Amino acid sequence: MAFTEKLLLVPPPVQAGGRHVKRYHVTADPRGIDPEVERAAYALLPDLLPPPDGTPPASFVVLHRGGDTGAYLNVYSWVWDNVLHFAGAAAGQPVLGCPDTDPTHFVRLDRSLIGCVWELPPIQHERDAWVRHLLAPDRPDLAAYLADSLPAGTTGTTTPASTPGTTTVTGERA
Known part of the structure; x- marks a missing residue:
């Protein structure tokens, strides 16, 4: 299977x-995600957010338009x-x-899936940004976190591999 x-x-x-x-959109289409798919996904967003618990009220989403009929909304909240x-x-x-193949007909997932290979990169960035702006400083800075995407x-x-002397480059194996 070829990976792109x-x-x-x-x-x-x-x-x-x-x-x-904060929002991330993943697609193979250079025009971006169809506005109808985006509207349908974000209409469901409030239902996917947890209630406040005293943590700074921040979340990030990955909206992914698959290569077939699928569309996926992953909502991550601190x-x-x-x-x-x-x-x-x-x-x-x-x-x-x-219930159908309509990419605007979103339903809440009840499976324990957190994202596919194209949806995962924002998680690492957001983890590091949360530590950098809210956990490590003496004074948490939510505005700085929100500006850091x-x-x-x-x-x-491009990421160094864990084996000395090898490097893995996006889409290739060293």
């Missing part, structure tokens, strides 16, 4: 359910000061319990 990275788009944050929500809460929804993917580009990065 997808595009990573970074729209501005929004507010939903009393939370600041709770208990340093824990990442997950809730997800899918549309157009009957194998996940969707993974840059738009592709879902892959």
Whole structure:
């Protein structure tokens, strides 16, 4: 199976359910995610957010338009000061319990899936940004966290491999 990275788009944050929500969009389409799919996904967003618990009210989402009929909304929210809460929804993917192949008909997922290979890169960035701006400083800075997003580009990065003398480059094996 050939592997190809997808595009990573970074729209501005929004507010939903009393939370600041950073956004990442993943797609192979250079035009981005269809506005109808985006509207349908974000209409469900407030239902996927946890209640406030005293942690700065911040979340991030990964909206992914698959290469077939599927669309996926992964919602990650900071709770208990340093824990990442997950809730997800899918549309157009009957194998996940969707009633049809309509990519705008989102339903909440009840499976313990947290994301595919194209949806995972924002998690590492967001973890590091949360530590950098809210946990490590003497004074937590939610505004700095909200301004610190993974840059738009592709879902892959150049990363040193754990084995000395080898390097893995996006989409290739060393």
